[in-house]
Amino acid sequence: MAKWHFWWEKEFSDVYENIYVRTFVEDWFNIVQITANEVSWPKILDIWCWEWHTTKQILDRIKWDYLCDLVEPNKNALINAEYFLGIENNIWDIFNNTLAIFEPKNKYNSIFTSHTNYYWAFNENDYKKQLDKLFWLLENKWKLLILTLPEESDHYNIMLRQIYPKFNYSDYIINYYKSIWLKTRTIRFKMRMYIGDILTTKSLFDLKSFYRFIHNTDSYPSDKEAIKFLEKIKKYQKDNYLDFKDDLIIITN
Numbered sequence: 001m002a003k004w005h006f007w008w009e010k011e012f013s014d015v016y017e018n019i020y021v022r023t024f025v026e027d028w029f030n031i032v033q034i035t036a037n038e039v040s041w042p043k044i045l046d047i048w049c050w051e052w053h054t055t056k057q058i059l060d061r062i063k064w065d066y067l068c069d070l071v072e073p074n075k076n077a078l079i080n081a082e083y084f085l086g087i088e089n090n091i092w093d094i095f096n097n098t099l100a101i102f103e104p105k106n107k108y109n110s111i112f113t114s115h116t117n118y119y120w121a122f123n124e125n126d127y128k129k130q131l132d133k134l135f136w137l138l139e140n141k142w143k144l145l146i147l148t149l150p151e152e153s154d155h156y157n158i159m160l161r162q163i164y165p166k167f168n169y170s171d172y173i174i175n176y177y178k179s180i181w182l183k184t185r186t187i188r189f190k191m192r193m194y195i196g197d198i199l200t201t202k203s204l205f206d207l208k209s210f211y212r213f214i215h216n217t218d219s220y221p222s223d224k225e226a227i228k229f230l231e232k233i234k235k236y237q238k239d240n241y242l243d244f245k246d247d248l249i250i251i252t253n
């Protein structure tokens with residue numbers, strides 16, 4: 001898996017490996033299918049596609065002709081994305097950029113972005129600039145699709161401390177676009193994560209890996225910190241699953 005080498009202050013590596021295994025695939029592919037159904041015009045942009053997986057899952061389910069541009073800040077991830085998506089999907093142009101410095105050659109009819117808003121900005125003002133920028137990248141009849149977590153997500157419930165500022169929550173995004181008179185519609189999904197393995201072992205390795213993912217850190221926690229985290233997981237789990245939930249925010253003019 002490619003590592004990313006920018007924003008060194010926040011850099012962490014290899015923490016996604018176990019997360020894909022935990023996701024309840026029926027929940028995720030329902031999200032993918034409905035997102036694909038909502039992408040409805042030909043010029044598409046995927047903001048921060050990482051290596052290709054989610055992008056391919058969505059593009060594969062679009063039934064009409066499209067052209068899709070990719071923006072991704074990690075160069076190696078983008079190289080992989082261009083290669084793998086080039087086999088079966090209609091990729092138009094690729095851009096090795098952050099959202100803040102991305103300068104498009106064209107404007108788009110549909111923009112989608114899946115679980116990337118947490119990394120757009122360090123402060124609220126810069127974050128609002130990115131929300132405005134997305135709007136500026138669109139033209140004519142358009143749709144902006146942002147997939148992100150709601151405040152009620154178990155992802156946020158089990159954190160031992162606030163990691164992501166509240167402007168990352170889906171409600172903030174919805175209210176922001178409403179405040180500038182755009183139309184918003186939100187589809188709330190289930191997104192369950194299996195943690196039964198963590199609950200049935202005395203070993204701490206998987207618990208600590210999961211801790212790193214949830215707390216967006218490269219460092220492994222102490223045993224004491226990991227046990228505190230386990231208590232939170234136990235509190236919120238239902239039948240060996242956490243429900244991260246997911247909101248698809250659909251913004252139109």
Ligand SMILES: C[S@@+](CC[C@H](N)C(=O)[O-])C[C@H]1O[C@@H](n2cnc3c(N)ncnc32)[C@H](O)[C@@H]1O
Pocket residue numbers: 004007010011012047048049050051053054055072073074077113114115116119
């Ligand atoms: C959670 S992945 C989502 C990727 C893809 N859209 C998907 O849904 O699978 C996060 C994306 O944000 C980018 N990113 C930027 N800064 C990041 C950071 N500090 N930590 C993790 N990802 C970061 C990564 O390059 C990656 O494309």
